Amino acid sequence: MRRRNRTRLIRTVQYGVLVAAVLAFALAADWGELRRAFFDLGVARAQFPEVVVTALVNTVVYTMIGFGFGLALGLLLALMRLSRVPPYRWLAVGYIEFFRGIPALLVFIALGFGVPLAFQVSINQYVTVMLALGLVGAAYMAETIRAGIQAVPKGQTEAARSLGMSQSRAMVSIVIPQAFRIVLPPLANELILLTKDSSLVYLLGLSMDQYELTKFGRDALNQHHSLTPILIAGLFYLALTLPLGHLVRRLEARTARAR
Amino acid sequence: MNRNENDGGGAPEDGGRRGDGGVPEHGAGTSAAIEVTGLHKSFGDLEVLKGIDITVRGGEVVCVIGPSGSGKSTLLRCVNLLEEPTSGTVRVAGFEVTDPEVDIDRVRRRIGMVFQAFNLFPHLTTLGNLTLPQRRVLGRGRAEAEEVARGNLRRVGLTDKESSYPAQLSGGQQQRVAIARALSMGPELMLFDEPTSALDPELVGDVLAVMRRLAQEGMTMLVVTHEMSFAREVADRVVFMDAGAIVEEGPPEQVVGEPQQARTRAFLARVLDPAAADVLEQEPG
Numbered sequence: 001m002r003r004r005n006r007t008r009l010i011r012t013v014q015y016g017v018l019v020a021a022v023l024a025f026a027l028a029a030d031w032g033e034l035r036r037a038f039f040d041l042g043v044a045r046a047q048f049p050e051v052v053v054t055a056l057v058n059t060v061v062y063t064m065i066g067f068g069f070g071l072a073l074g075l076l077l078a079l080m081r082l083s084r085v086p087p088y089r090w091l092a093v094g095y096i097e098f099f100r101g102i103p104a105l106l107v108f109i110a111l112g113f114g115v116p117l118a119f120q121v122s123i124n125q126y127v128t129v130m131l132a133l134g135l136v137g138a139a140y141m142a143e144t145i146r147a148g149i150q151a152v153p154k155g156q157t158e159a160a161r162s163l164g165m166s167q168s169r170a171m172v173s174i175v176i177p178q179a180f181r182i183v184l185p186p187l188a189n190e191l192i193l194l195t196k197d198s199s200l201v202y203l204l205g206l207s208m209d210q211y212e213l214t215k216f217g218r219d220a221l222n223q224h225h226s227l228t229p230i231l232i233a234g235l236f237y238l239a240l241t242l243p244l245g246h247l248v249r250r251l252e253a254r255t256a257r258a259r
Numbered sequence: 260m261n262r263n264e265n266d267g268g269g270a271p272e273d274g275g276r277r278g279d280g281g282v283p284e285h286g287a288g289t290s291a292a293i294e295v296t297g298l299h300k301s302f303g304d305l306e307v308l309k310g311i312d313i314t315v316r317g318g319e320v321v322c323v324i325g326p327s328g329s330g331k332s333t334l335l336r337c338v339n340l341l342e343e344p345t346s347g348t349v350r351v352a353g354f355e356v357t358d359p360e361v362d363i364d365r366v367r368r369r370i371g372m373v374f375q376a377f378n379l380f381p382h383l384t385t386l387g388n389l390t391l392p393q394r395r396v397l398g399r400g401r402a403e404a405e406e407v408a409r410g411n412l413r414r415v416g417l418t419d420k421e422s423s424y425p426a427q428l429s430g431g432q433q434q435r436v437a438i439a440r441a442l443s444m445g446p447e448l449m450l451f452d453e454p455t456s457a458l459d460p461e462l463v464g465d466v467l468a469v470m471r472r473l474a475q476e477g478m479t480m481l482v483v484t485h486e487m488s489f490a491r492e493v494a495d496r497v498v499f500m501d502a503g504a505i506v507e508e509g510p511p512e513q514v515v516g517e518p519q520q521a522r523t524r525a526f527l528a529r530v531l532d533p534a535a536a537d538v539l540e541q542e543p544g
Contacts, residue, residue, distance in 0.1 A: 153376075153378075155374060155376050156378060156380065158341055158378065159379075159380070160392075161341065161364075162339055163367070163368065163392040163396060163440070163441070163444060164364050164367045164368030164397075165395060165396055173391060178380075178382050
């Protein structure tokens with residue numbers, strides 16, 4: 001009896017603190033000011049349709065080319081990591097440790113400004129984005145794919161080899177397709193991370209039609225002195241990442257059922 | 260290597276070889292399909308095979324029996340080089356597989372292997388499991404591969420399962436698909452590594468029936484098994500192994516019926532006595 005009373009008291013206090021905090025915020029906040037800063041309808045309307053047809057589309061394009069390049073490079077690194085030739089393993093491990101250990105921002109600066117300055121070359125912006133996002137993403141995806149390959153039971157390779165397939169044929173036809181099914185959830189997760197990392201593009205010198213969500217929002221912020229564009233950009237990121245997150249959970253549930 | 264790559268292969272005409280009982284033509288020249296001489300295999304300090312000599316003639320069915328850990332499976336896996344022998348020679352289908360110069364992938368396509376754990380490819384349908392190896396290894400076209408595959412599914416009685424994925428099949432069905440997959444490569448001989456040990460008792464019969472029919476059709480078979488009744492009925496010869504060596508071999512009525520060696524008798528007593536067999540079941544394979 002006394003324990004139940006105690007529990008009830010603690011719960012009442014918890015609710016009380018929450019209500020007090022919400023009330024204090026509601027009374028103290030200047031709602032007109034907040035609305036003007038975050039939900040300025042005029043500013044919001046001014047962002048359309050460019051925020052969709054340019055910014056959102058570019059965010060998706062940058063993410064996809066980065067992901068595509070990163071996936072291909074990640075697969076190559078995973079295979080090198082599992083190679084029987086030690087130097088390949090060392091190279092892969094060195095690459096993975098290096099790119100996992102440095103900030104993605106640094107890679108963007110190196111590729112966006114460092115390489116053009118040092119080598120006196122100009123690189124297509126899309127190539128820069130693809131390389132910068134892909135090089136970093138590949139390091140993470142390589143470890144994921146390697147784990148997936150190793151999670152395929154040894155009997156699968158043995159069955160393939162006993163049917164006369166070469167080591168590489170067994171890898172391509174039997175092991176890798178199964179490995180990708182295993183690592184689909186973590187790969188979709190990586191896609192979410194890359195979607196957000198694509199915002200780092202904002203520091204490159206982009207023309208208007210190359211703006212993605214973050215750069216677009218930052219530009220509109222300067223123009224309107226309102227947080228509304230930032231909020232809109234945030235909502236569009238969520239429109240991309242929340243469904244992906246949902247997909248990850250569904251894939252994970254499916255994998256759990258299949259086991 | 261001097262052989263035509265396709266001999267002994269090709270589509271099994273459904274029922275074509277059934278009942279002819281003869282030795283298949285692949286044994287041409289020599290009657291030994293498998294010839295193992297002085298085979299030793301060690302895993303680190305553990306010597307698993309201590310000098311094995313065994314010959315399987317074309318069309319012969321040889322069952323290898325023995326307690327867990329006696330080296331039966333390792334012997335089988337040395338025949339198609341899934342395990343590299345430490346020393347000794349293994350000749351299969353006219354090739355010396357222990358010769359490093361031999362292209363093992365070319366020899367393996369002549370050797371069908373059936374595993375205890377089935378090892379079907381879970382990402383492919385039944386038909387895909389049967390056609391992918393034919394197309395990738397033998398270079399057959401889709402139509403030909405599917406025709407061969409369907410013929411072999413008929414042989415194992417699973418024509419209605421060609422679009423099922425392995426996970427949708429029972430263990431017994433999976434193992435029959437695995438047999439059909441091996442047969443689709445047109446092998447000259449078949450290796451069976453405890454093919455019924457992972458099955459529920461009521462599913463064992465279907466798989467053994469398929470194997471029995473294969474034997475009647477004249478397939479050369481080397482079978483590691485715990486199914487004494489199968490060994491007794493189907494085998495031309497039974498080999499009893501213990502502690503990495505062959506203890507006794509001969510016709511089944513002799514080795515299983517009237518074993519000469521004390522170790523064989525002890526093993527058979529344990530296997531055939533149901534109470535003791537329960538204990539045996541619990542030992543890891």
